[in-house]
Amino acid sequence: MGLFSKGCVICDGKCGLTSSKSIADGKLCENCISELSPWFTDFKHATAESIEEQMAYREENKEKLDDFEITKAWGIKKYKEAMQFIYDKDRKQFVVVSGPEETFKERNPDVIDFDQVTDVFLEVIEHWGEKGGQYDPPNLTHQIRQEEYKDVFWRYDFYLHIKVDHPYFDEICYKMNWKTTVLKVPQRGIMFRRGLEMSGTYKGEELESLAENIEKTGSGERRMIKVGKVVDTALLKKNDDDVVDLLIEDYKDEKYLKKIENVANHIKRADRIYKLLVD
Ligand SMILES: [Zn+2]
Known part of the structure; x- marks a missing residue:
């Protein structure tokens, strides 16, 4: 995740021109986007930190679903x-x-x-x-x-x-x-x-x-x-x-x-x- 990296801010993966999204401090790749909530739309104000938090929340959600x-x-x-x-x-x-x-x-x-x-x-x-x-x-x-x-x-x-x-x-x-x-x-x-x-x-x-x-x-x-x-x-x-x-x-x-x-x-x-x- 170098300063000049063009890759995804989360996984450093490749960011396709149309499949990736811009967030406040970089870009998100298609794979990472698919991990997020389908109801989440405010990419513009998201940061690498808030995306990581959301991913943790999405993991906890799986546990909630078990019950x-x-x-x-x-x-x-x-x-x-x-x-x-x-x-x-x-x-x-x-x-x-x-x-x-x-x-x-x-x-x-x-x-x-x-x-x-x-x-x-x-x-x-x-x-x-x-x-x-x-x-x-x-x-x-x-x-x-x-x-x-x-x-x-x-x-x-x-x-x-x-x-x-x-x-x-x-x-x-x-x-x-x-x-x-x-x-x-x-x-x-x-x-x-x-x-x-x-x-x-x-x-x-x-x-x-x-x-x-x-x-x-x-x-x-x-x-x-x-x-x-x-x-x-x-x-x-x-x-x-x-x-x-x-x-x-x-x-x-x-x-x-x-x-x-x-x-x-x-x-x-x-x-x-x-x-x-x-x-
Ligand atoms: Zn990614």
Whole structure:
């Protein structure tokens, strides 16, 4: 660790141009960065000394994990990289970690005490765009106009912010959904209908009432779809093409209702976490 060394301040290893980070008194290599907390971001103010302290803390964290027992893991189980909120009710501790609960200890997620939590809120990001693909970009060029409602897709992402009193980071923020929820709102008659209109941040009772509203929307939509079907069946002559059309419609309707249900599930999960940590 010579004065003019270009290597990592901790291990003197090679510092790649894009993989390394600058700290106040030198550079950190990719390997050493991977030893730090995934929630740690303030490299600018870190020093070789504070990094060494954090590494010692990360070693102690492994010991804490040995005792940690899963009460529940809340998250999406369908995708194996999805984020999980896992807690130990008796020890009043939790971790937030990517990947399945069976192997989460291998990833050394930071163990947080419930009483280190100072606040929890859900941030919902709602965008609209012309295309309905998972990775299609949202349209950010202008406010949506009424005449566009029928053609666009609405996109939803859910970020949970857990504010903590911790020596190396002050927030755990993670995306609760794995895939962006993308849905098209069916237009009914002459009514212009836009998205769920839920951009914003929510906590406490707001979470509960948001979840209730979305569930109400879901059951309202289910009712309207049923009414629509009765009308359609009465109007349509029953030939084979019509039956196929109706089946496709059924499938699309079910997918749409399922997406609303998913949205409600993310909010309900946020509400459970809020109640566990803050209430
Ligand atoms: Zn290093």
